[in-house]
Amino acid sequence: xxxxxxxxxxxxxxxxxxxxxxxxxxxxxxxxxxxxxxxxxxxxxxxxxxxxxxxxxxxxxxxxxxxxxxxxxxxxxxxxxxxxxxxxxxxxxxxxxxxxxxxxxxxxxxxxxxxxxxxxxxxxxxxxxxxxxxxxxxxxxxxxxxxxxxxxxxxxxxxxxxxxxxxxxxxxxxxxxxxxxxxxxxxxxxxxxxxxxxxxxxxxxxxxxxxxxxxxxxxxxxxxxx
Numbered sequence: 656x657x658x659x660x661x662x663x664x665x666x667x668x669x670x671x672x673x674x675x676x677x678x679x680x681x682x683x684x685x686x687x688x689x690x691x692x693x694x695x696x697x698x699x700x701x702x703x704x705x706x707x708x709x710x711x712x713x714x715x716x717x718x719x720x721x722x723x724x725x726x727x728x729x730x731x732x733x734x735x736x737x738x739x740x741x742x743x744x745x746x747x748x749x750x751x752x753x754x755x756x757x758x759x760x761x762x763x764x765x766x767x768x769x770x771x772x773x774x775x776x777x778x779x780x781x782x783x784x785x786x787x788x789x790x791x792x793x794x795x796x797x798x799x800x801x802x803x804x805x806x807x808x809x810x811x812x813x814x815x816x817x818x819x820x821x822x823x824x825x826x827x828x829x830x831x832x833x834x835x836x837x838x839x840x841x842x843x844x845x846x847x848x849x850x851x852x853x854x855x856x857x858x859x860x861x862x863x864x865x866x867x868x869x870x871x872x873x874x875x876x877x878x879x880x881x
Contacts, residue, residue, distance in 0.1 A: 677739035781838030823873035
């Protein structure tokens with residue numbers, strides 16, 4: 656009974672049954688990418704032994720994989736408070752990072768080679784909705800034929816990442832990001848011998864009015880995430 660009385664009188668134990676609100680989904684994934692000093696989600700998946708589809712599910716459902724975090728804690732010594740909330744001391748070799756490094760952006764690169772930060776967007780109700788950020792080496796940025804700056808875009812389209820080169824803003828033939836009355840869409844555009852550009856959907860084609868439709872860039876690469 657001594658233990659029962661002792662802990663029932665301790666006010667902090669009244670918090671025991673309250674629901675915790677740890678970071679999940681995108682924030683947690685960005686934190687793990689930073690902590691493990693990997694370059695992107697693909698490398699994180701390989702390291703922790705999950706599929707890209709699992710990370711996608713974590714993002715959409717804002718999942719917190721508690722068992723995985725416990726295993727990471729036991730292997731690295733990083734505190735559970737830091738892994739779950741990004742607060743307190745991290746433990747290990749660098750306890751100075753705070754949750755501000757992960758909310759609204761990505762912390763400064765810590766690897767020994769140059770890399771950039773790419774913003775991924777989803778098209779939602781015709782607008783560009785920020786989805787996540789990831790870090791990429793210059794080689795990756797060069798491979799996907801974009802610059803990694805604010806003008807080039809990465810669009811999440813179902814299970815694919817589409818890399819948009821904003822310099823290719825005059826349609827000839829291919830898949831493009833365009834906006835009509837400032838509402839964004841992706842579609843196959845083609846310049847035909849009559850000198851007009853058309854949106855091609857199967858056997859149908861629709862003329863593009865350049866006065867209200869602006870081509871924002873061409874899809875130059877695709878990356879399947881599942």
